Amino acid sequence: MALAASLIRRGALAHADRTAIYVGDESLTYREVNDRANLIAARLTDAGVAKGTHVALLVSNGVNSVPMEFAAIKAGLVRVPLNARLSLDEHAAMVEGSRADVVVADASLIDRGRELGARFPDLTVLELGTGGDGDLLAPAETVVGEPAVDLAPDEPTLMLYTSGTTGTLKAVIHTQASYGAICSNILANLLNPQPDSVMLHAASLIHASGTFVLPYWIRGGAAAILPGFDPAGFAEAIGRYRVTEINLVPTMFAMLLNAGVLDDADLSSLRKVIYGASPMPMPVLEKSIAAFGPILAQYYGQTEAPLVIAALDEHAHADRSLWGACGMPASDVDLVLLDDTGAAVPHGEIGEITLRAPFQMAGYFDADELNATTFTESGWIRTRDLARFDKRGYLHLVDRSGDMIITGGYNVYPREVEDALASHPAVAECAVVGAPDETWVEAVTAFVATRPGVEVTEAELIAHVRERIAAHKAPKSVRFVDAIPKSAVGKILRRALREPLWEKG
Template sequence: MSVTYLDLINRGARYYPDRIALQFGSEKLSFEETHELSNQLAHTLIQRGIKRHQRVALLLNNSLYSVPVDFACVKAGINRVPLNARLSLTEHRKMLEETGCEVLLYGADLSERALELSKLLPALCCHGIGNTAGGGDDLLADSSKQSTANPDVRSAPDDVILTLFTSGTTGTLKAAQHTQASYAAICRNVLLNLVAVEQNDAMLHAASLIHASGVFVLPFWLRGARTVIMPGFDPDAFLTLLEQERITTINMVPTMLQMLLASSRFAEVDVSQLRQVIYGASPMPRPVIEEAMALWGRQKFWQYYGQTECPLALTVLRPEDHEADLLGACGRPGIDVEIRLVDEHGDEVPQGEPGEIVVRAPAMMAGYHNAPALNDEIFMDGGWLRTRDIARFDERGFLHMKDRTSDMIITGGYNVYPREVEDVLTAHPDVAECAVIGLADPQWVEAVTAVVALKPGHTVAADTLVEFVARRLASYKKPRAVLFTETIPKTAVGKINRKALRDRYNDTA
């Protein structure tokens, strides 16, 4: 019998009733209080007629109630569909339509968006969490009248309890489905490969809990440790809490670390309790990680590579491997993960050659929602999952990422991986960040093009940057054009949005 997400929620609640589980500003909930509140919310959802397996959309920013609402959905057997609050009204509407959600739970600060959605979708039933301005009942207020006992709802390992839209930039909406068993396996993956959580640990969450940051909640819950939640990322407030709450673990994307480094307090803050700085989601510029390690110590830094389709740590770069050429690697495969590199025919590539990463692990999704053709394409014989990422293994077993198959540039018959060029450009002292894309070209089919954001107060000529790359890479890899911009667009989880840039500049070409 497989261990389920629900099993792990109930274990944590039973083992550590009196310890503080959640903290948001000055508000705190113990394990028992969180458990009972989530039970009451689950009963409230059931009372509203929401059935087991029904998809329910969640429009919630980080708050004290993020975790209790999540747990309540699991306890009620509901398939939750989180919506990133930063997305547009059009995107939210499309997500609701694609997943057939007829119920939306919204946070008090997002009641206006809930109202807009209910006007666009008359069949949508909205309920607030601490508010009724967006329509429907306040489930938080109503929950106080409900039983604190566990709901009598049957669960099975293959029940889908999460339908999560990926941060992909292909323009096609994809929603990965995770089950009771796969989400429990994600927890195991984190504990096996990334964090040896101890009872007095505390993790600080500033990124949205609906993506990678939220994956760490269950491992900390299971060990009786604290989850400290911020409403959003503010560098100064983050550094204050880091010291004040004696935080032991943080997880961030490279952009967040860059913003912290820009603060004069980064070198002064007391990080004596901080054991782990975990980062992932997108490539870390080498100058950024080197500066951070110099100030906080190499022993704190852990990198992971993973996907929404198979969270969290497919590979891990441990602190002792943060040196020399390995700073460009994404680590070795996780203990519970199998990885192969294959060509376009699905055949394994020779050692040292680049190929598409295919994976097999207990934490894999059950498949994309309502996408049979895409599922046939992405799942291979033997239970392997295609990632669309290109990488190579070195002789020591470290995986070195090249790029997404969709981002690879074919110019004059040669393959160019944008990340390789970006790694060179970000080492230039005037460059803050950049993205390399292929733009339509009558001669080369695609022209290697660098979109560059400079550091404040810095200037540099485009020709200088082209020559900087040409001295370090093959001539066909150098940019044929450099376009300057104020900022590089990112996806909702902080990845470079190359598709948005291709669309922008191809439209203006």
């Protein structure tokens, strides 16, 4: 199995003079990216950062994002990405929990890096592209060679924090082998980049978007990197860089559609539009296919097993009955649905997705109890996601096990109710949770943000849902809000809505 570091070297040799990344008006070739990565790795070594060191990264999307990641991988460091949108306390918890000894901060985040340094006196703070003293990218007299580091397949290379359903931060460990396998998994199940391929990145490269960089790198494609997601800027960038593939979360589709920026955008270069990370509301999917054409494909994955556990390609999207399905299980994953006793459920019934794959995590860092409940005795991962198979073998995600509502003795899956609500033309976005109830134990409770200038009543929405799904699944109440809370990567945070309801009792 190829190590992540080996794939980086392979791509650098094969495509040295091709353009690897675009950032604004700037571009770097494969050779330039690789040379910059080697320089960073050498400077880290000079600063006493040895193989195996846990290095927290405060690096925003930009020209140094990819070189910094490649440097850490090739130097055998364990990178701990810190999402720029999080608070100082959240960053501090990640630094402490990951046992990071070093933080590397770029010019846009160096102040936060210094704040962390002040909080943890033993933490070494290094600068990237700031132009200051000790900048890891200060000009070198000669081109720096490859890091002289021996790497093994089972050595950690990434510690990525995820909050999951509980809200408790936990760090997922990926190794040189599993990160290399993520690349192979994407190429086998989702994408087939060509030398003229360009993927546009607007989401943070520290999460799912970043996993697409290496597959394009080894195939000779390029990454066009934006500092963040702005609908107008994103639409303009597709034509500007002749982008062939984009990757969006459902909330980004909604923002593009609502802003109307696609109407005059040059989308002629696009070959594939990928979505994932959270369920896609059916009205948004329908409008997205109308806007982009029949080129949408979906992936289902987790931080614990990125990126493609199952995929619904553009050909399957032609069948409306499959909209909302996760897709077919990936070719490199073993997947079963298990009940509470650990037995496989009959075909068509709901069970917990349990899997084994070369791209799965090595485990959670410093979390023996959590690892014991997540891994089966034979090493399979319990995902905590509930799903069923249809007659054709397509996987349909039902919900997270922790989000299921038990009302009056019946199981209600929030996603089903959310899909029914989202089909109402007044609903911009929604989330459904269970609230404490003396009669029903849990009452189905909906939070709804309406479209600007559109009015709708609670009674109208409840009636709308009752027309589409069983009456006991309809909300007992609807609460109107300005926006639905989301995580740093755009996932709806049901727990942020549910927990205050239970605290009030």
